[in-house]
Amino acid sequence: MTNPNSDPIRAYYHTLLSTWGRQHWWPAQSRFEVIVGAYLTQNTSWTNVEKALSNLRQARRLSLSGIRRTPQATLEKLIRSAGYFRQKAQRLKTFVRFLDRRYDGSLSRMFAQPTAQLREELLALNGVGPETADSILLYAGNHPVFVVDAYTRRILERHELISPRAAYDEIREQFERALPLVAAKAAGSQTERATGTPATRPRGSSHPPSRMSTAPRSPIAQVFNEMHGLIVGVGKNYCLNSRPQCDTCPLRDFLPNDKMRRVTSA
Ligand code: SF4
Known part of the structure; x- marks a missing residue:
């Protein structure tokens, strides 16, 4: 049986979700x-x-x-x-x-x-x-596509999961290959959707629940939705362009050791 954490992207998802809970993207009423x-x-x-x-x-x-x-x-x-x-x-x-x-x-x-x-x-x-x-x-539209932004690229590059020249669709497909297993598990248990945001450690890029963030969607669209919000949380709060805050970042354990020294001293 495939270990759900055997892929780094799946491991990031579980780590960030258990740290911050749901992010409630996108903040909109329609x-x-x-x-x-x-x-x-x-x-x-x-x-x-x-x-x-x-x-x-x-x-x-x-x-x-x-x-x-x-x-x-x-x-x-x-x-x-x-x-x-x-x-x-x-x-x-x-x-x-x-x-x-x-x-x-x-x-x-x-x-x-x-x-x-x-x-x-x-x-x-x-x-x-x-x-x-x-x-x-x-x-x-709740279509199952993953949104790649500048934060996604920066984090994956710093973690040596993509090359600096990786194309947008290459990165998108990497997430779209890794996350269906998470969605299949979530659909089986429904616990991740139902758990909500933990009362403590409310960081990330969370918004208050909105009509659109709570609208019904497929498990895979929900996981893509959540993962993008969680990545933004890392990018905005820790993986800053000039001074990444690796020491306190929830993804620090996934950073290759020698890379950590290089990034933190940059
Ligand atoms: S551990 Fe450092 S490089 Fe990795 S995501 Fe966090 S801040 Fe960025």
Whole structure:
């Protein structure tokens, strides 16, 4: 029988989940809000995105019809805090036009498409790279794709699990190969979903539970969802670009010894 911890990625998952519990990604009340957030978070911090989302909400524009009827210039003003606001306003308009033309304005019809096909369609849109497409697929559509971000790459590189030249899809597939075993176990016991966040040690990148974070999804989508949130927790709090905090990081036992000396003294 395969040991669930025999793969380092599975071992990271179990370690981080038992340390921090559920992370409750993505913090949103609707699928469309996830999509807007996925566009707005490009090249900026989530705090700036939250301001833009709050402006859209207050102006009653945080919906498909809201973005559709909002003139470009007004949209730019509303999302200004997220940076690159002209580009992002244009891209949001492009997404709504795509949805209207291809799926008659229906997110349900769009998300009913096979994962690979929809991923290709999203990637063909202006301003949608793999991370944005996969965030939309996973967090808005509950499609089983793993989201790779800069933190994922940095952690795996420092742990010598990937080469510095590893392609996005190569890293994504590494997670997508490792985690189904975790999902199969979780589906059998249901304990990991039901346990919730431990009362102590609440670090990581956890959000309060939201309508989208608690929406029903397949065990594998749940594990991909959780793993990405846990990785962000490591990246934001420990695996900093210039000064990694290996001594206190929950993943320190997985760092090759000689590498640990090199990273901590860098
Ligand atoms: S901070 Fe150190 S131990 Fe933690 S993930 Fe980064 S390199 Fe690994």
